[in-house]
Amino acid sequence: MPHSSATGSLDSSQEGLCSERHAASLATAGPLAVTEAQRMAEFLNVLADPTRLRLISLLAAEEYCVCDLASNLGMTDSAISHQLRALRAARLVTYRKVGRQVFYQLHDHHVLELYQTVREHLNEES
């Protein structure tokens, strides 16, 4: 058996036996189950698009209607509307209708924080 028998180290309680860790770590420790990995990937995929990231960067400052988002990004209303649909489905944005305009904004601070975290991480290294 040439394999490094990784199963043998499952008992390793890494760094002493500290059974008191905050809830977040408890829920997010260990290998990812397939279903959770899929949900996580689905969510990240929504963020992993240049157009949607630029939309989020705009909405991070203030709310915009669709056509203003489109003109800011130099794209068609249709393209933007399609992407906003994806952002809505992922619950990353909300909207309110005013007359025939629809104003979008980030769903909550959660989205902004995650976006900024990733952006900062990329601006730090290499």
Added chain:
Amino acid sequence: MPHSSATGSLDSSQEGLCSERHAASLATAGPLAVTEAQRMAEFLNVLADPTRLRLISLLAAEEYCVCDLASNLGMTDSAISHQLRALRAARLVTYRKVGRQVFYQLHDHHVLELYQTVREHLNEES
């Protein structure tokens, strides 16, 4: 002109005039340029895959050789090797060769932190 003239609010220095903000915010404020959005999307795309996320979740605990990663995920060595190639290209993992085995580990704490941040965010809401 029906548009909500978003250009008129470019001067808004949001929340009083505070010219003293930490470096991270300074570098990551304002709308994303196309090139930066692309780089950010490229990076996120590497994370946005169930297989690669599961690989990262395993490597978060300890280093693994390719075939152990494969057997843990119930996938072929080839599929895993291809995905590890992507993780290497994105500088998310490093490796060391021991005999004919290759042991992979996360590149640095940076990767682990970002991964855990996203995972926790998803476990919190809705």
Added chain:
DNA sequence: CAAATACATGAACACATGCTCATGCATTTG
């Protein structure tokens, strides 16, 4: 040295994705 092992890699295929174009719907305006 020959066979086996651990891994890497290119080609190919199925599938997903983002845009454009055409169209539809709701609201406002003349």
Added chain:
DNA sequence: CAAATGCATGAGCATGTGTTCATGTATTTG
């Protein structure tokens, strides 16, 4: 009411992605 505006949506197409399969390379073993 009719035309125009702002936005949503489905179809279609070009492009990208993840896996399998076949093959190649380096190392170990008999």
